[in-house]
Every structure is written in C-alpha cells, then in structure tokens.
Amino acid sequence: MLAYIHVPFCRTKCSYCAFHSVPLGRDASAATSPMVRDYVDTLLMEIATWRDRLGNRRIQTVFWGGGTPSLLPPRIVGVVHERLAKHFSLDANAEITLEANPESLTKTDRAAGYLAAGVNRLSIGVQALDDVTLRLLRRPHRAKESLHAAFVAREAGFANIGLDFMWGLPGQGVRQWLQTLKDAVRMAPDHISTYGLTLEPGTPMERDCEEGRIELPREREQQTMFMEGAAYLEEQGYMQYEISNFARMGFQCRHNIGYWEGEEYLGLGPSATSTIGDLRWTNPSVQEAWDEKTRQGRLGEDAEHLGSTTRVLELLMLRLRMAKGLPVRLYRELTGQDFLKTHHRFVQALHQNGLIRIRNGFLRLTRKGMLVSNAILSNLFECIPPSLVANSAGARVRLAN
Numbered sequence: 233m234l235a236y237i238h239v240p241f242c243r244t245k246c247s248y249c250a251f252h253s254v255p256l257g258r259d260a261s262a263a264t265s266p267m268v269r270d271y272v273d274t275l276l277m278e279i280a281t282w283r284d285r286l287g288n289r290r291i292q293t294v295f296w297g298g299g300t301p302s303l304l305p306p307r308i309v310g311v312v313h314e315r316l317a318k319h320f321s322l323d324a325n326a327e328i329t330l331e332a333n334p335e336s337l338t339k340t341d342r343a344a345g346y347l348a349a350g351v352n353r354l355s356i357g358v359q360a361l362d363d364v365t366l367r368l369l370r371r372p373h374r375a376k377e378s379l380h381a382a383f384v385a386r387e388a389g390f391a392n393i394g395l396d397f398m399w400g401l402p403g404q405g406v407r408q409w410l411q412t413l414k415d416a417v418r419m420a421p422d423h424i425s426t427y428g429l430t431l432e433p434g435t436p437m438e439r440d441c442e443e444g445r446i447e448l449p450r451e452r453e454q455q456t457m458f459m460e461g462a463a464y465l466e467e468q469g470y471m472q473y474e475i476s477n478f479a480r481m482g483f484q485c486r487h488n489i490g491y492w493e494g495e496e497y498l499g500l501g502p503s504a505t506s507t508i509g510d511l512r513w514t515n516p517s518v519q520e521a522w523d524e525k526t527r528q529g530r531l532g533e534d535a536e537h538l539g540s541t542t543r544v545l546e547l548l549m550l551r552l553r554m555a556k557g558l559p560v561r562l563y564r565e566l567t568g569q570d571f572l573k574t575h576h577r578f579v580q581a582l583h584q585n586g587l588i589r590i591r592n593g594f595l596r597l598t599r600k601g602m603l604v605s606n607a608i609l610s611n612l613f614e615c616i617p618p619s620l621v622a623n624s625a626g627a628r629v630r631l632a633n
C-alpha cells in the first residue's frame with residue numbers, strides 16, 4: 233500500500249492554485265500555530281483509526297504532499313513516521329518523499345532534520361527561475377531561494393532530489409522555457425517534473441486571463457515547449473518515464489509509479505483520497521469536518537464502489553501517461569477483450585499518424601501522442617461501450633467501523 237499525507241497549509245496562495253490549502257501568512261510559524269497542532273493531533277488519530285479498520289498493512293512509499301509539507305517542523309514529520317511504523321509495516325527501504333517549497337528550505341539544519349526524520353526524497357517546488365514569472369504566479373519565493381534550497385538539500389545529504397517546474401505560463405516563450413531547463417539541469421537534480429499550466433476555474437489567474445490582463449502562449453508555442461523541453465531533458469540524461477516526469481536512471485518516483493500502476497493507496501489528512509480494494513473515498517477538505525469524522529469513526533462512510541468500467545477507464549488513462557505504456561494483457565484481464573482487435577481501426581489510425589507504438593505487448597504513446605493524450609483518451613473512452621466491460625472487479629474489502 234502507498235500512503236499519501238496531505239498537509240493543507242501554505243505561506244500564501246499562488247494565483248493558479250486550486251488545491252486545498254490554507255494560507256498561514258508570510259511570517260506565521262507552523263511550529264506554534266494552534267491550527268497546525270490540531271491538524272497533527274487528528275492526523276495521528278487518523279493513522280490509528282485506519283490501522284484498526286484495515287489491519288497491519290505493508291507501506292511501501294509515503295508521500296507528503298500539499299499544501300506545503302515543508303512548513304511542518306522536522307520533529308513533527310518524525311513523529312508521524314514513528315506512528316506509521318507503529319501501526320503499519322513501514323518498509324525499511326520505503327521511499328519517503330516530502331514536497332518542499334524553497335522559502336521553507338533555507339537552512340541545512342532544517343533539511344538535515346527531515347533526513348533524520350526518515351524523509352529520503354525531496355521534491356522542491358521551483359516552478360520558474362525568473363522573478364517576474366514567480367511574482368505573476370504569486371509564489372512566496374524568488375529564484376535565488378530555489379537555487380539555495382537545492383544546494384541546502386544536497387549539503388544536508390539528500391541523495392534523491394526532484395525539482396518541479398511549470399511551462400505554458402503567461403509571458404513565457406520557447407526560448408525562455410528552454411533556458412529554465414538549462415538552469416535546472418545545472419542544479420543537478422535527480423528528477424525533474426514539468427507541468428503544463430492548467431487554468432483552474434475560480435483562480436485569480438483564470439480571471440486575469442479571461443479579463444485580458446495576461447495572455448497564455450499560443451497553442452503552437454506550448455506544443456513546441458513540450459516537445460523541445462522533453463527532447464532537451466532526455467539529451468541531458470533525464471529519461472521521460474511519464475508525460476510530465478523525467479529522471480536520471482534509478483530515480484523515478486516509486487510512489488507515483490505505484491499510483492499510475494493501480495496500487496492501493498491510503499490518503500491521510502483533509503481532502504486526501506484513498507483507494508483500497510474496490511472502494512474509494514475522499515476525506516472532507518475542511519479541517520474541522522475531517523477532525524469530526526475522524527473522531528466519530530466515520531471516515532470512508534461514503535466510499536464508492538469502483539465498478540469495472542471505472543477500472544478500465546483508469547487503466548487506460550493512467551497507463552497511457554507512462555512512457556512504458558499500457559500492457560494489453562491487463563486490458564484483456566479486465567474486459568475479456570483483445571485491445572488491439574477491438575479497437576483495430578482506432579489503433580491503426582493512431583499508428584499511421586505516429587501517435588502510438590506497439591511493442592512486446594505494450595501500447596505506448598509516442599511523444600507526439602503524449603502531446604494530444606487528452607484527445608486520444610476521450611476518443612478511446614467513446615469507443616468503449618459498457619457492454620464490452622466484463623463484470624470483473626478488484627478484491628472487495630470491508631471497512632470495519
């Protein structure tokens with residue numbers, strides 16, 4: 233099982249962000265915040281609750297996401313790991329990732345504290361390496377703080393460091409994006425994530441775009457950013473193992489791979505989603521509601537059963553994101569159908585247009601295919617009538633109360 237821990241606090245709110253997070257303010261200390269203290273109390277209670285209900289499961293990876301997990305002092309992170317190890321079988325070699333923002337990773341002691349607390353992978357939210365763009369994104373850090381955070385992490389002894397970037401940003405051109413990647417490579421990370429900007433409804437950035445105050449790069453330009461950026465990173469030894477993720481050999485994120493490959497995952501914290509067996513549920517986003525449900529033993533009470541149709545669609549959606557592709561054997565096991573025969577015409581059209589490759593039982597998107605993956609998937613979904621999906625389902629679990 234994978235464990236995801238959602239930390240719902242940030243310094244400030246970024247202009248494009250639709251994640252659940254509460255801005256603590258620039259100067260507030262998470263170490264003394266009553267809201268953070270209450271969050272940690274409930275988190276520890278939630279871990280014990282799930283142990284009682286799920287039994288002693290093995291945990292292969294832990295991922296602290298948010299929000300800004302690096303606002304939590306290392307001591308608290310260590311306490312949570314101890315609690316996980318007490319209630320579950322936390323693998324001795326578990327990959328334990330913590331998302332960190334540059335403004336909260338300014339001192340080597342702090343990074344060393346996370347290492348001592350059991351974190352062995354840091355994912356640093358750099359996003360851009362020029363201050364004009366960072367201000368536009370309303371990030372609370374500046375470019376030189378990112379360089380410093382990566383340096384501090386290495387100096388503290390982290391052997392697995394990822395940097396996250398965004399492309400397709402207002403005012404960004406191909407040349408600027410490639411320069412960002414060059415600067416990123418100079419920082420010598422082990423992993424690089426590059427996310428295309430999505431305009432989320434209700435965010436200040438969406439409003440600014442709609443009202444014409446800022447403008448996104450044209451589609452053609454965005455396509456070039458994706459294609460040339462990916463080619464450059466591969467030239468530099470960062471293998472593209474998923475649409476948005478690149479890693480040096482052996483540094484792919486095990487947690488995310490597990491998620492894309494359909495492993496069970498337990499989501500802890502407000503707004504975290506879990507999938508165990510054929511059940512999926514999401515915790516309340518509001519801290520008080522999450523706390524109340526945890527105390528009353530009512531988490532997961534509204535879990536949905538994942539039908540076979542959902543499983544097939546997710547198999548396609550998640551596996552086709554990965555460079556390795558979809559093992560057609562899995563499709564057959566879930567549907568009783570041969571993917572290549574059932575979707576013969578569609579597959580042929582994709583192949584002729586250079587959008588897919590089929591090899592050794594795997595169907596994978598080419599880079600050109602990745603560029604239009606959403607369109608490919610929505611066309612594919614339309615080709616799958618519910619009657620094609622055999623009545624198969626994953627192992628059922630009962631959530632004990």
Ligand code: SF4
Nearest residue numbers: 242245246249298299
């Ligand atoms: S730091 Fe991340 S989670 Fe927090 S507001 Fe910015 S994008 Fe959202």
